Amino acid sequence: MTEDSDRHAKKMAKKKAARDKIMATKTGEKGLVIVHTGKGKGKSTAAFGMIFRCIAHDMPCAVVQFIKGGMSTGERDLILSTFADRCRFHTMGEGFTWETQDRERDIEMAQAAWEKAKELIRDPDFRMVLLDEINIAIRYGYIDAAEVVAFLAAEKPEMTHVVLTGRNAAEEVIEAADLVTEMELVKHPFRSGIKAQIGVEF
Structure with a gap:
């Protein structure tokens, strides 16, 4: 073993011992409230x-x-065709607001989606519920x-994970969450005239 390799091995052993000591204190488990927000792409994809x-598993x-309407997406098509026995999938929106152009209808659909979400979250058999x-x-x-915050605090089963996606997450939601990730927009092909593409956006 060279001197550099020996030094590296000792450094990594020291780092591993420190890491193992930290990990030994992390023994708790709970259902998490997870938020994916920000202007960058990847919020729903990560969820x-x-x-x-x-x-x-x-x-x-x-x-x-x-929000998303009835358009075909890879995730939905795969889940419905192959994994419907393990994942319930409900597309409750009718498209983005600039497409529907009917605020009252949008509110009605969002409220119906929230009622469905509450029903699913209350069921302890579901280990994760994604509110896309x-x-x-x-x-x-x-x-x-x-x-939303009050419901999750009062009625979410202890071991159920709930994931909330979408930009501009409310401060109350961020405060109540256990895990928050903000996707930062650095560069996007849309700004260069590239449309949303299959396999990347949907």
């Missing part, structure tokens, strides 16, 4: 990654989409942030 992890899970784009529905005033 669906966790849904597919649950599916792989035979953990029952569910998805409620608050709920942050947008909250931002537009279709759903009350305080109501």
Whole structure:
């Protein structure tokens, strides 16, 4: 073993011992409230990654989409065709607000999605429930942030994970969450005239 290799091995051994000591104190488990927000791409994509992890571990899970309409997406098509026994999928929105152009209808649909979400979250058999784009529905005033926070605090089963996605997450939601990730926009092809593409955006 060279002197550099020996020095590296000792350094890594010291780091591992410190890390192991820290990890030994992390013994708790609980259902998490997880928020993916920010202007960058990847909020729903990361959330669906966790849904597919649950599916792989035979953990029952569910998805409620608050804004996205009936367009075909890879995640939804795969779940409905292959994993419907492990993941319930509810597309409750009718598209983005600039497409529907009907605020009263948007509110009605968002409220229906929230009722479905509450039903699924209350069921302790579901280990994870993804509320896709709920942050947008909250931002537009279709759903009350305080109501969402109060419901999660009072009625979410202890071991159920709930994931809330969408930009501009409300401060109350961020404060109540256990894990918050903000996706930062650094560069996006849309600004260069590139449209949303299959396999990347949907």
